[in-house]
Amino acid sequence: MTARIESALAHIGSIEDLAALDTPIHRLDPRAKLVTTLALLVAVASFGRYEVTRLLPLALYPIVLAALGDVPAGPILARLALASPFAILVGIFNPLIDRAPLAALGPVVVTGGWLSFASILVRFGLSLGTALLLVATTGFDAVCAALARLGLPRALVIQLLFVYRYLFVLSDDAARMIRAHGLRAPLGRRPGLRVAGSMLGQLLLRTLARAQRIHAAMLCRGFDGVFRLRRPLRLGARDVAFAVGWCGWFALVRAVDLPQLLGAVLGRLG
Amino acid sequence: MSHHLVSAEDLCFAYADGTPALQGVTFTIHHGESVGLVGANGAGKSTLLLHLAGVLFPVSGHVRVGDWPVTSATLPRVRRSLGMIFQDPDDQLFMPTVGDDVAFGPLNLDLPPEEVEARVGEALERVGAAHLRGRPSHRLSGGEKRSITIASVLSMSPDILVLDEPSASLDPAARRRLIALLRSFEHTKIVASHDLDLVLEVCARTIVLHEGRVAADGPTAGIFADDALLARAHLERPLRLQGCPRCGSAAAR
Amino acid sequence: MHMSDALVSPAVGGAMWGVAVGVAAWSARKLRQAPEDGRVPLMGVLGAFVFAAQMVTFAIPATGSSGHLGGGVLLAIILGPGAAFLVMASVLMVQALLFADGGLLALGCNIVNLGFFASFLAYPFVFRPVAGARPTPRRLFGASLAACVVGLQLGALGVVVETALSGVSELRFASFLLLMQPIHLAIGIVEGLVTGAVVVFLRRARADLPLGTALAPEAGRPRSRRAALVAVGLVAMLGAGVLSWFASSRPDGLEWSLARLAGGRTPVVPDTGLRRALARAQAAMALLPEYGLEKNAAGGRESRPRSWPAVDAGTSTAGLVGALLTLALSGAVGAGLRAVRRSAPASRAPSLRSRQDVT
DSSP states (O other), rough: HHHHHHHHHHHHEEEEHHOOOOOOHSSSSSSHHHHHHHHHHHHHHHHHHTTTGGGGGGHHHHHHHHHHHOOHHHHHHHHHHHHHHHHHHTTHHHHHHHHEEEETTTTEEEEHHHHHHHHHHHHHHHHHHHHHHHHHHHHHHHHHHHHHHOOOHHHHHHHHHHHHHHHHHHHHHHHHHHHHHHHHHHGOOOOOOHHHHHHHHHHHHHHHHHHHHHHHHHHHHHSSSSSOOOOOOOOOOOHHHHHHHHHHHHHHHHHHHHHHHHHHHHHHHH | OOEEEEEEEEEEEEESSSSSEEEEEEEEETOOOEEEEETTTSSSSSHHHHTTTTTSOOOOEEEEEEEEEEOTTTTHHHHEEEEEOOOOOHOOOSSSSSSHHHHHHHHTOOEEEEEEHHHHHHHHHHOOOOOTTSGGGSSOOHHHHHHHHHHHHHTTOOOOEEEEEEETTTTTTHHHHHHHHHHHHSSEEEEESHHHHHHHHHOEEEEETTTTTEEEEEHHHHHHOOOOHHTTTTOOOOGGOOTTHHHHHHOOO | OOGGGGOOOOOHHHHHHHHHHHHHHHHHHHHHOOOOOOHHHHHHHHHHHHHHTTTEEOOOOTOOOOOOOOOOHHHHHOOOOHHHHHHHHHHHHHHHHHHHOOSSSSSSHHHIIIIIIIIIIIIIIHHHHHSSSSOOOHHHHHHHHHHHHHHHHHHHHHHHHHHHHHTTTTOOOHHHHHHHHHHHHHHHHHHHHHHHHHHHHHHHHOTTHHHHHSSGGGSOOOHHHHHHHHHHHHHHEEEEEEHHHHSOOOOOOHHHHHHHHSSSOOOOOOOOHHHHHHHHHHHOTTTSSOTTTTTTTTTOOOOOTTTTSSOHHHHHHHHHHHHHHHHHHHHHHHHHHHHHHHHOOOGSSSSOOOOOOOO
C-alpha cells in the first residue's frame, strides 16, 4: 500500500508538470473543459450494459485532448492500468454467470457476459482516462476553481485545495516514520496494532500542531474567515464553441450507432 | 507614526500545562532598527514573537505595535503593520500557487484586484522570484520557499518584519541570498535565530533571552564579545568571531 | 469498499450523487454559521492525514494479512459529523480524480457509504452514547470500536443494496451480502481497534482536546432534530432506490432471492399502471434510457436491451468492423494532431504559461 501511494504521488507530480504546459487546450477556460468532461461521463453512463462498439467514437475526445494538449499517452495508460484491478475484479464474473448468446462474429458466439465485461472496461477507460486528462490539461486548482463557479459549495472547494496542497507534506512525514520504524524492526516486519496506533497517533499530533501553525499564519496575513477570489475567469467564444461542439458529438454518438454505420458503408463498398 | 514602534512591557506568559515561557520581558524597538533575538532552545524566542503578532496574548504585561496596544480588537491594524514570517515555510504557503499565496494578504485587506496583482508582482520582484509566480508551492526548493514566504508578507506593505529562524534548512547559497535580501530592507526588523553569524551581519542590536527573561540587550558586537554572558545563555560566539581553527590565533573583530 | 462504475446503474448512481451533494451543501452551510476557529486548515490537513495514514500498514494479528486505517469514524470524533463528512468527501474526490480509485459515476455512492454512515450514524448514535459525557480511556476505546464496526457494516450494506438496486452487475444479492458483511465485520473490528488506539493516544497526549464530547458544531442541537435529518436522508435514499428498482429491467438479484424463497418459481413482475406511466416518463427522458423499457409501453418487460436487436452474424460483423475502423480513425486523428503540435516551434519546450489566477 505504501509503495502504491508513493507511486501515485509521483504520478501527481508528473501530472502537474503536464498541467504547466502552454497549449491551445491549456488556454481554454477550465469551466468549458469541466463541463465537456461531465457531459462525456453522462454520455458514457447512459449507454446500456451490453454496448461496446457504440461507445468507441466517444474516445475521440480524450484522444484529441491528449494530442492537442501535448499529453503523452504513457503515464495516463499506466495510471489506468494500476487502477484497473477494481473494475476487472468486478466484471470478471460476468462471463461466467451470463452465458446467453447475444452476438456472433462468424463462427464465434459472444455471450452477454463477455459483452458486459468488455463494456465495463471500455467505460472505465473512457471515464477515468478523460478525468485524468482534464487534470493534466488544466491543473487541479483550476479544476477546483471551475467547480466552485459551477456551484460546488465553497467550503468543499477550499477543502479540496488544502488536501491537495498538504498531501505531499504529510505523506513525507508518514514515509519518514515508516522508514524509521523499518530500520528498527526485526526482519522488516510490519508494525503491530499497538505500534501502528502510536505511529498514527504521533502523525495525528503533528498534523494537529501543523494545523494550528497554519491557522496562525493565516491570521497574521489578515484572514477573517472568508476566502476571497482573485480574478473572475472569462468565458470566451472559443471556450463556448469547444464545449458545445464536443457535446454535440457526444449526442450524435449517443443517438446513432456510428461504428455500425461505418461498417455497413464499408460492406456496401467492398 | 510613533517612534516607539514595537515595545513589550513586563510580558509574562505560561503554557497550558503551567510551564512558564516568558517571565517579565521588557524592551523597546525604534523605527528602522534591526534587532536580533537569540537564546537557547526553549528560551522563549518563538513565544515572544507570537505575542508581537497577536497570536498569543500575555497573562500579564503589555505589547504595543506602533500606535496600538495589541488586543483582540486592534489585531487587524496590528497585522497590517507587522508582518510575521514563520519558521516552517510549509505552514505559511497554503494556497495552490505562489501567486495565490502572495496575493492572500492583499486580498484580505480588501484591495481592488488590479492593486492586488500589482503588489504581487512587486513583492515577487523584490525577492527575486518573479519567475515562480505560477508554480505550485510544494514543488519549490527550500530557498525558493523562504523567498516566497517573505514575499507573501511584503505584499501587505508592513512597517515591521518579524522573522523566526529564517535561515533554518537553507543551503549556503540560499542563506547568502537571504542575508543580502534582509540587509536591503529598510523595514524595522526583528530576527530570532540560532544562526549567530546571520544576526551579526544583519542586526545592529541584539536581545539575549534566557529562561523567559531578557539577559542582555545592546549592540550586537558587544554582546557577541561577552563570553561569560554567552556561556550563561547556552550560546557561543558566532563562528566568524571565534579563533582560527588552524593557527589558533584570536579572531579579528 | 470503493465501488467502481461497473456496479452502479445511472439511476442509482445519480440518486446517490444527489444525496452526497445535498448532505455536502447542508454541512457546508452549517460550517459557515459556526465561528471561525481554525477549522478550515484543520479540516484540510486532516484530509491529507487520511491519505498519509493509509500508507501506514500494520499486520493484523493471527491472519498474516495487513490493514490500514480508513478514517471515517476518527474524523467524526475529532471534527464532528458535518466537517468530517466534507473531509471524507474531499478525500474520495481526490482519490477518484487523481488516483483513479473508484468510479466517477459511483463517487456519490462511495461518499455515502464511506462518509455518511460513519459521520452521521455511527458517530452520533454509537460513539457518543457509548462514550458518555466524560469518557475514560477504556470507554473511548470501546466506543471507537463499536462505532467503527457499525459504520463499516452499514457501509458494506450500502454497497450491497446499491449494487442490487442497480441490477448492472451479475453478482447475486444474497451471495454478495453473505460475502460482504462478514468481511467488513472483520475489517470493522480492525479499524475499530486502530481508531481506538489512536483516540486513547490522543487523549493522553492532548488532554486539552475535546474528544467525543460536545464540541462539534452541531452538538448544541437537540437530538430529535438530528434524528429527523437522518431520517429524511434515509427516506430519500430509500425512495430513490425504490424508483430505480421499478425502472430497472433486471432486478434479478432480489428477484432471484425472492424466487428461491418462494420455492423455485420466478415471480412475474406485475405490469401495473404505475410501471407503464414510469416507462412513458422514461421514454420522454431520452437522455438516460434504461434498458429496453421505452417504446414498449404496451406492457411486459423486454428481456434484452435494444442495442442488439437480433443475433445476426451480418450486423454483428459490420458492427465490429465499424468499431475497428472507428478506433483506427480516432488514432489517426490523434497521431496527426500530435505531429502538427510537434512541428509548431512555439510549443515545443514546456513553458510556464501565466497561470490563470484561480482562487
